Amino acid sequence: MAQEYQKVALIGLGLIASSMFWGIKRAGLAVEVTGYARSAETRETAREIGLCDRVCDSAAEAVEDADLVVLCVPVGAMAAVMEEIGPVLKPGATVSDVGSVKRAVIEAVTPHLPGGVHFVPAHPLAGTEQSGPRSGFAELFDNRWCILVPDGAEAEATARLHRFWQGLGSNTDEMDADHHDLVLAVTSHTPHLIAYTMVGVADDLRRVTDSEVIKYSAAGFRDFTRIAASDPTMWRDVFLTNKDATLEILGRFTEELFALQRAIRQGDGDMLHDYFTRTRAIRRGIIEAGQDTEAPDFGRVPVRKG
Ligand SMILES: NC(=O)c1ccc[n+]([C@@H]2O[C@H](COP(=O)([O-])OP(=O)(O)OC[C@H]3O[C@@H](n4cnc5c(N)ncnc54)[C@H](O)[C@@H]3O)[C@@H](O)[C@H]2O)c1
């Protein structure tokens, strides 16, 4: 795999940055990777586990001479980091980020971007509920999508970042920032909010049913609790910065929920059956189109009789 950049700097050493570091090392994508995190404890942990070739005590020191700087901090922290590193970025360098929301990151970063530095926002569609420097692993991005949002960036800088993410194992694509934020509101942000709510409801109930709700939770609910364990700072920032799109999708969601609620109250079995038939067809369509690479192919499993 070609080295697209000599020196890469990762700012914020959590799940995504640590996965990027191990992935960069696995594929030999850079000569040196420097890192910086705000908390001294995180920097100490990073040094202890060999995360980054050099862990620096300031963001400015980490980005010195870097060809690629990736902002891996919560969306709400991007502006402050950029303000600090803007003046010391190398001319010709590329700044990118991994934030879950794109329009807000563009608005936060652009005012602090010096002339001659490229900015190519990106979002790897891969993650877990874990966070922090110990949570990363090289395979996180394998066969997942990474969406680039060039927003007018130079073609060569964008093409290099595509190759870099492909080197980390991802498939890459491009989107406009507002479209990205709407799509992610549907596929990631609103589902997270629903999981948070459902787990909150169950926790309230738990006090009534003396722990049965959590103890006997079935697979679907367990998945909700996994998602609801995600980092509170990251998700607070997602909802504060993708406000319009998530409110739009939540509005539609609550309308549908009320319609289903009414059907249950009125005993309208036809409505419920039609609705669930439609949603099942959607899931089957996704699998038939080969778009869910992680779905088990039950169709091919021979059924054993007797
Ligand atoms: N976790 C996911 O599933 C996922 C997936 C894709 C993208 N993202 C995005 O990636 C980014 C990082 O998420 P993560 O899951 O790696 O989070 P994380 O909590 O594991 O790590 C964030 C790191 O940023 C550091 N940090 C916070 N504020 C900082 C500041 N002002 N200056 C320097 N460092 C600071 C924290 O100390 C921590 O080391 C977020 O913008 C998030 O939206 C997350």
Ligand SMILES: O=C(O)C(=O)C[C@]1(C(=O)O)C=C[C@@H](O)C=C1
């Ligand atoms: O698998 C998970 O834990 C995730 O929630 C990852 C997930 C997602 O919604 O798919 C979460 C936020 C990101 O911005 C990208 C990926």
